Amino acid sequence: MDNLKDIKLFLLDQDGTLYLSDRVIEGAAAAVRAIRSAGKKVCFLTNNSSKSTANYLAKLTRLGFAPKEEEIYTSGLATIEYIKQHYQQDATVYILGTRALEHEFLSRGIKVAKNKPDIVVVGYDNEMTYKKLSEACLHLLAGAKLIATHPDLTCPADGGLFLPDTGSFLALIKAATGRDPDAICGKPTAPIAEGIARHYGVPAEQTAMVGDRLATDIRFAEVFGYKSILVMTGETTPEMLKNSGITPNLVLNSVADLKIT
Numbered sequence: 001m002d003n004l005k006d007i008k009l010f011l012l013d014q015d016g017t018l019y020l021s022d023r024v025i026e027g028a029a030a031a032v033r034a035i036r037s038a039g040k041k042v043c044f045l046t047n048n049s050s051k052s053t054a055n056y057l058a059k060l061t062r063l064g065f066a067p068k069e070e071e072i073y074t075s076g077l078a079t080i081e082y083i084k085q086h087y088q089q090d091a092t093v094y095i096l097g098t099r100a101l102e103h104e105f106l107s108r109g110i111k112v113a114k115n116k117p118d119i120v121v122v123g124y125d126n127e128m129t130y131k132k133l134s135e136a137c138l139h140l141l142a143g144a145k146l147i148a149t150h151p152d153l154t155c156p157a158d159g160g161l162f163l164p165d166t167g168s169f170l171a172l173i174k175a176a177t178g179r180d181p182d183a184i185c186g187k188p189t190a191p192i193a194e195g196i197a198r199h200y201g202v203p204a205e206q207t208a209m210v211g212d213r214l215a216t217d218i219r220f221a222e223v224f225g226y227k228s229i230l231v232m233t234g235e236t237t238p239e240m241l242k243n244s245g246i247t248p249n250l251v252l253n254s255v256a257d258l259k260i261t
Contacts, residue, residue, distance in 0.1 A: 011045045012045060012210050017233065021157070022063075032065050034258070034260055035258075045209075049150060050123065055100055075123075075187070076101050078149075079186075094112070096121065098127050101125075116142070120139050120145070146182050147183045149166060151166065151167045154168065208229055213236065215244075229249065229250045229251075
């Protein structure tokens with residue numbers, strides 16, 4: 001894949017692709033400007049559900065990416081839309097997630113409940129307490145459905161380190177309750193792909209996924225027919241790429257190396 005002129009939508013993973021924590025990857029903002037200048041659509045796509053759309057809008061603005069709200073799509077939003085599509089309007093949700101995620105659910109019309117919820121939603125909760133975790137497990141043992149925002153085991157941190165993410169929480173919950181998720185909504189699963197199709201209206205063959213993770217970003221592209229572009233600024237090492245069995249259409253040192261025409 002030596003040129004991208006037929007691509008109409010670029011799905012841009014955020015952490016590890018455009019920035020690392022609060023440090024912009026050199027040339028990333030210029031690459032986004034070039035995509036827009038070529039008349040292409042941009043989606044700032046993330047599995048990280050610890051922040052709301054408003055949080056990401058503020059962060060991407062501060063880092064120089066000049067985002068519009070409609071250009072941001074998260075696993076949290078995909079989960080909200082999944083629940084609205086598959087459950088009754090009065091379904092209640094217990095959120096094992098951050099205050100920002102809870103606010104996102106409330107602001108978009110989902111009923112949040114602490115007692116006898118219909119659904120337990122598990123997101124990347126860097127505000128987790130034992131009380132919240134144990135309450136979530138008790139609700140699941142009482143029969144609530146289990147929906148995860150995304151499957152990532154770890155989240156990037158400063159200094160090249162990784163912290164426990166939603167997939168790790170799910171492993172703990174299964175050990176305590178025996179329950180697997182009834183649905184997972186983030187990359188590389190169908191709910192987020194369906195959400196992207198609804199929001200942006202671009203066929204899969206004219207969409208490119210740009211990201212740093214093989215098991216989520218590149219696997220997502222493989223499953224749903226997007227062009228896959230791996231950048232080596234985040235999780236993936238050359239050794240991981242060699243041994244993964246997942247083959248991107250294009251491998252770049254950085255998103256700054258993206259050539260649109």
